[in-house]
Amino acid sequence: MAGYTGIVLADGYGAYDALARAGPGFTLAHCWAHVRRKLIEAEPHYPDPCRTALELIGQLYAVEREVPVLPAAAAVETAPDLLALRSRLRHERSRPIVAEIQRWALAERALPESSLGKAISYLLGLWPGLTRFLDDPRIPLDNNRTERGLRGVVLGRKNHYGSRSTRGTHVAALFYSLIESAKLCGVDPKRYLLAAIRAALADRTAVTLPHTLLD
Template sequence: MSGGLGRQRTLEGLLGRAGDTDGYAVYAAVAKQRAGRLHVAHCWAHVRRKFLECGGPEADVAVRLIGERYQVEREYQTGPHDVGRLHALRQEKSRPVVSRLHAWALAVRALPESALGKALGYLGSLWPGLTRFLDDAHVPLDNNATEKALRGPVVGRKNHYGSRSRRGTEVAAILYNLLESAKRCGVEPKAYLRAAVLAALHGEPPLLPHLHAAT
């Protein structure tokens, strides 16, 4: 959008500011309490959605650049799974794309309350967490897999009313966490539950899913 239309928002004025848009502030608060031990990584899928909702040629630039980043991840999926290879690929191909997006966002002008202004605000307020994937290859571009894993409990929410007590709800929450963690670790859920129950019957502490997967 052209300048000279009153107050304008740019990414430059938003970098390092938290809570400016609808990023869940609790995550930043927890990370602050655990300074140095916990770092927040933010989701590129949510950022892409903000720009898709804007429409228009300027927002399309951001969508295209974010898409290039996902193309790099797809390229990684075609070869052997190796964290070192992914890190090198991100340095070679993703980092330049991130720099281009950063430069574009600094140059764009938009009214603060416009759709594009809000999308830029969202991008800027979460920038440190959005770029964390460049330095840590274990960090995915988005949290789509986590959200997908949560759909089961959400769809079955009415069934959980049968817990009838706080203790019942806590047990259900523990089981959901263990089962979904087992899936994420590549462990068959029924096999994991069977191993955990047998360990408990023998007076042994059950292994958590990621430890069970390593055995």
């Protein structure tokens, strides 16, 4: 990802922090779903404090549901009204909820190596990235959609034991990206691949991306 500029929404994997420090155009946001999972894991042992935090996170998602979903095929810049609404709701409704979550995390006492202690440490350690969505309406609360898109990669890896070569890995990454992009655009992947192949056969310099097939 050297030279990448834009927003990356990720879990707490440390490599992303290094990339964010290396590039001024690299904006790192963190995923609330991963925080929620940590709390769910701790909930059987610490039901009351975890329930409080999970209810607050649930309120964040409730605010997000008040904004119509932006079609995946559309660039966010084409929906200024939706972005303005999301920005306003986040400022008026989400920001106080986030402040309450922070107060909860700072006030709660737990052993560092306990499941609750680890969940709180995870949350506070990622706090700048977790709150970045408040100032940028383009950033979603989580990267669940991306993780669902990677499910095919994981299943394929188990079934055909990887790509067997560096070139094979690059080709697989290219096709996985194009196919998942087609799905996000609402374009049938088979239809897209056929159109791209036919265009390339007619003109070797042709580049056909999924969104160009939208009616």
